[in-house]
Amino acid sequence: MIPRRAVGGSWWGEFEFKPRETRYWQLGPFSLWVQRTPAEFRVTTGSGVDLDQTALRVGETWSESIPEGHELVRYSVGEAEQGLEIVPLMADRSIIVKSDTTFIVPPGRTVMAYVSSPLWMRAQLLEPKRVLHEEPMLRPSDTWWGPSTLEGELCYAIRTSVRYDLDNLPLRPHRAVSAVWVVNQAKTPLQLDRIRLPIPNLSLFSDTNGRLWTEAVTLVRGQDDDLASVRLEKSPPVEAGPCAKVVGPRFEPEKNLLIRAFAGLLGQRKDRGWF
Amino acid sequence: MVLNKFLHDMGLSGLVTGAQLADFFRALLILGVGLLLARLLSTLAWRVAGSRLGKQESMLVRRFVFYGLVVLLVAVTLHRLGFQLSVLLGAAGILTVAIGFASQTSASNLISGLFLIAERPFVVGDIISVDGATGEVLSVDLLSVKLRTYDNLYVRIPNETIIKTRINNLTHFPLRRVDVKIGVAYKEDLAHVRAVLMKVAEINPLCLEEPPPLFIFMGFGDSALEMQFSVWGMRTNYLELLNTVHMEIKAAFDLEGIEIPFPHRTLYAGSATGPLPIRVVEERTDQ
Numbered sequence: 001m002i003p004r005r006a007v008g009g010s011w012w013g014e015f016e017f018k019p020r021e022t023r024y025w026q027l028g029p030f031s032l033w034v035q036r037t038p039a040e041f042r043v044t045t046g047s048g049v050d051l052d053q054t055a056l057r058v059g060e061t062w063s064e065s066i067p068e069g070h071e072l073v074r075y076s077v078g079e080a081e082q083g084l085e086i087v088p089l090m091a092d093r094s095i096i097v098k099s100d101t102t103f104i105v106p107p108g109r110t111v112m113a114y115v116s117s118p119l120w121m122r123a124q125l126l127e128p129k130r131v132l133h134e135e136p137m138l139r140p141s142d143t144w145w146g147p148s149t150l151e152g153e154l155c156y157a158i159r160t161s162v163r164y165d166l167d168n169l170p171l172r173p174h175r176a177v178s179a180v181w182v183v184n185q186a187k188t189p190l191q192l193d194r195i196r197l198p199i200p201n202l203s204l205f206s207d208t209n210g211r212l213w214t215e216a217v218t219l220v221r222g223q224d225d226d227l228a229s230v231r232l233e234k235s236p237p238v239e240a241g242p243c244a245k246v247v248g249p250r251f252e253p254e255k256n257l258l259i260r261a262f263a264g265l266l267g268q269r270k271d272r273g274w275f
Numbered sequence: 276m277v278l279n280k281f282l283h284d285m286g287l288s289g290l291v292t293g294a295q296l297a298d299f300f301r302a303l304l305i306l307g308v309g310l311l312l313a314r315l316l317s318t319l320a321w322r323v324a325g326s327r328l329g330k331q332e333s334m335l336v337r338r339f340v341f342y343g344l345v346v347l348l349v350a351v352t353l354h355r356l357g358f359q360l361s362v363l364l365g366a367a368g369i370l371t372v373a374i375g376f377a378s379q380t381s382a383s384n385l386i387s388g389l390f391l392i393a394e395r396p397f398v399v400g401d402i403i404s405v406d407g408a409t410g411e412v413l414s415v416d417l418l419s420v421k422l423r424t425y426d427n428l429y430v431r432i433p434n435e436t437i438i439k440t441r442i443n444n445l446t447h448f449p450l451r452r453v454d455v456k457i458g459v460a461y462k463e464d465l466a467h468v469r470a471v472l473m474k475v476a477e478i479n480p481l482c483l484e485e486p487p488p489l490f491i492f493m494g495f496g497d498s499a500l501e502m503q504f505s506v507w508g509m510r511t512n513y514l515e516l517l518n519t520v521h522m523e524i525k526a527a528f529d530l531e532g533i534e535i536p537f538p539h540r541t542l543y544a545g546s547a548t549g550p551l552p553i554r555v556v557e558e559r560t561d562q
Contacts, residue, residue, distance in 0.1 A: 098484070141477070142509065143484040149450045154509060157484035194485075 010210045011058045011173055012246065014085045014126060017041075022066070025086070026057035027121070028174035030137035033066045034084060034123065041077055041084065043123060043133045046070035056173045059086075075132045081125055084132070087247055088204055088212060089120040090176065091136070094155045095199045096143050099162045105190040110183045112237075113162040113192075116175040117199055119212065137174040145196055155196065162192070166239050176204055176212040179237040183220040190221055198230060201253035205236050205243035213240045302355040306348060313344035331399040331415055335392065338416075380435070381418065387434035388417040397444045404443040406436055450483070451510045453517050455524060458499030460534035465492070465500065471531050472504045475523045481516045483507040498539045 011027055017036035025032040029048035034041060044066050066072075097115050105111050118138040124131045146152015163169050169177060178197060184190040202214040213236035219228040232253055236243050321337035328336070354360055375382060392415060397403050401412050403422070410424035420437055422430040445451075459468050469490050476488040489505040504524070508516035528535060544551050 096485070139480045141480045141482065141484050142512075144450060144486060144507065149486060149507070150448055152449075154449070 010206055010246075011056060012086050012088050014083055015059050016083050018082075022062040023059045024057060024062040025059060026055045027137055028055060028172050029053045030121070030174050031070070032086075032121065033062060033070075035066070036082070038079065039076060041075045041081075041123075041132060042072060043075065044070045044072045045135060047138070054170055054172050073133060077125065077132075083126045085124050085126055085129070087122045087124065088176070089122050089134070089247060090202050090204060090214065090250060091117060091120060091140070091156055091199045092250060093200065094145070094153070095140065095197050096145055096155050096157045097162070097195045097197060098157060098159045099193050100159065101161075103162065103192040105182055105184040105192055107184055107187050107189060110181060111164075111192075112179060112181050113164055114166060114169055114177055115160060115162060115180050115195075115197065116169065116172065116177045117158060117197070119174055119176055119204075156199075171209060171211050173210070176214055177236075177240075178202065178214040179216040179239070181216065181218040183218065185220060185222050195219070198232075198253065200250040201232060203248050204246040205240070206246050207236070207240050207243050211240075212246065213237075213243055298355060298357070302352045305355060306352045309344070309348040309351070313341055313348065316344065317341035329398060331395075334399060334414060380433075384418045384434045387438040388415075388419075390438060391415060391420070391434055396442055397447070401447070402445040404445060405432060406440055408432070409445070446510055449510060450486070450507055451513045452505050452507050453513070453520055455504045455506075455520060456493075456501070457504055457524065458496055458501050458535060459528075460536045461500060463500065463533055465502075467531070468502075468533055471527050471533065472524065475520065475527050476504075476506050479506075479516070479519055479523060481508050481512045481519065483509075499536045 011025060015023060015034075017023065017034070020035075020037060022033055022035040025034075029050055031046045031048070033044040035044070036042075046067070046069070095117050097117070103111075118136060118140055120134060120136050122131060123133040140156035140158050143155050143157035144152050145155045180195065180197065182190070182192060182195070197217060199214075202217070205213045205215075207213060215235060216233040216237045218231040218233065220231070221228050317337045317340040320340040321333050324333035324336040350360060353363065397412055397415075399412050399414060402410065403412055405420075405422075408422055408424055408430045410422035410428075410430060413421040413423055413429075417434075419431045419433050422432065424430055457472075459465075472490060473488060476482045477484075482488065483506070486507045488507070489503070491503045491505070493501040493503055495501075506516065506520055525535075527533075542551065
C-alpha cells in the first residue's frame with residue numbers, strides 16, 4: 001500500500017498495483033478509485049457535496065466493490081504496466097478570484113492575501129510517461145473576463161474568503177495556496193472584489209505538512225485602469241517554510257506579463273452593458 | 276500517313292484531311308491534360324491558401340484558380356481547332372445580352388453572391404438560421420449557399436434570398452444567453468424564488484458567473500407570476516446548458532416546494548345573483 005515514491009504527507013507520487021488490486025484516494029470532496037485488471041486500468045471518480053471537506057486517504061487498498069453512480073473510464077494498457085503516477089496540476093485556464101467581502105486598497109498601499117484555488121488530478125503511466133486520465137478535483141464555474149460579451153477570455157471563477165492570516169487557512173488536499181501581493185501605485189483606490197490570477201503559469205510546491213503552494217504572485221497596478229504588471233516570484237512565500245517543487249507550470253509564463261488583472265474598479269461595473 | 280490511310284479506308288478522305296484530324300486530337304489532348312493540370316493546380320492553391328487563410332477564402336481561391344484555367348484551356352483548344360477567337364468573342368457579346376435577359380435570376384444570384392463574399396455575414400463552418408432552415412454552412416458559392424441542417428439534410432439557399440432575408444448567425448460571438456421563461460404560483464415569495472434561481476446558476480459550472488444571471492419580472496399573468504431567468508454560457512456548451520438549467524430549476528423548485536401552476540379558471544356568477552348552486556352527487560352502490 002505504501003507508495004513507492006511519495007513526498008511527506010502527500011497524496012501524489014508513484015504507486016505500484018498488484019494484479020486485480022483496487023486503490024482508493026479521498027482528496028477532500030474528490031474520490032478516486034483505480035483498479036488494475038489484466039488488460040486495463042479502470043479509473044472511477046466521484047465528487048462529494050461538502051466542497052470544503054479536508055479528508056485525506058492516499059492509495060489505500062480497496063477491498064469492497066466500488067460504489068455505483070460514479071463515472072468509470074477504462075484504459076487499455078499492456079501487462080507490463082503495473083504502476084501509475086498520480087500528479088497534482090494547476091487549472092488549465094486563468095482563475096478569477098471573487099472575494100466574499102469588498103476590500104479596498106488605498107493609493108500607495110500594498111497588501112498580501114492568501115488565495116486557494118482548486119487543483120486538477122492527472123494519472124499517468126510510468127515509463128514512458130503517458131497521460132491516462134486528467135480531471136478537476138473540484139470543477140470551478142466558468143466565467144467570462146472581458147469588457148463585453150464580444151471580447152474577452154473564458155476563465156474559471158472561484159468565490160473565496162481572501163485570508164490575510166496563514167493560521168486561518170485550512171489544509172485542504174484538493175486546493176493549492178497562492179500568496180498574492182497587490183501593489184496599488186495609482187492615484188485612485190483599488191477595489192479588490194475580483195482578481196485574475198494567471199494560474200496555468202504557476203508551478204506547484206509542497207511544504208513539510210503536505211500543503212501545496214504556488215509561487216507568490218505580485219500584481220502591480222501602475223495606472224488608473226484595471227491593467228497590472230504581473231511578477232511571478234521564484235518560490236512560495238517565506239511563510240510556507242521549506243518547500244520542494246512537485247510539478248512545473250502547464251504553460252511557460254511570458255516575460256513582462258501585463259494583463260487585465262482587476263475588475264470592479266470603483267464606478268466602472270455599471271458600464272459593461274451585459275444586456 | 277497513317278491517318279490518311281485510315282481516312283481512306285473509312286471513306287472519309289474527301290471530307291477531312293489527316294492534318295485536320297491530327298489538330299483535332301492534339302486539341303483534345305491539350306484539353307484533357309489541361310483539365311487534369313487545372314485540378315492539380317487548384318488543389319495545390321487550396322492547400323497553400325488553407326495554411327494561411329480561412330476555410331472560406333481557401334475554397335474561393337481553389338474555385339477561381341480552377342475556373343480561370345478552364346476558361347484559358349477552352350480558348351486555347353478553340354484556337355487550336357482553327358476558330359477565330361475575336362469573332363467568337365464578338366458573337367459571345369451578342370449572346371450574352373440574349374442570355375442575360377433569359378437568366379435574370381442567375382445573374383441576380385451571382386451579384387448577390389459577390390456582395391455576400393465581400394460582406395462576410397458568415398463564413399464556412401458557422402451555424403446560421405435562414406429562411407426556416409438552421410444548419411452549418413458547407414460552402415458559400417457564387418450562386419447559392421449550401422447548408423447541412425442538424426437532421427442531416429442538404430439545403431441549397433439562393434444568394435438572392437440570403438441578401439433579401441434576415442439571417443441569424445448563431446456562432447458569431449463566443450457567448451450565448453439561455454432565456455428560461457418561468458411562472459410561479461401567486462402564493463410564492465418572489466425574493467425566495469429569485470434566491471433559488473440564483474443558487475441554481477451558481478452551482479451549474481457551465482453557467483457563467485460573469486456576465487451575471489438576469490432575473491426579470493415580466494408581469495402578473497392569468498395563472499402565475501411570470502418571470503424570465505437568463506443565464507450566460509459559452510456557445511459551445513449551449514445545448515447542455517439549456518438542458519441542465521431547465522432540469523435543475525425544476526429539481527430546485529420541487530425541493531423548495533415552489534409551485535409551477537397550470538392555467539386556472541375561477542367561475543364567478545356576478546354580484547347580482549346568488550352563488551352557483553352546487554349539488555354533491557354520491558356514487559350509487561347496488562343494494
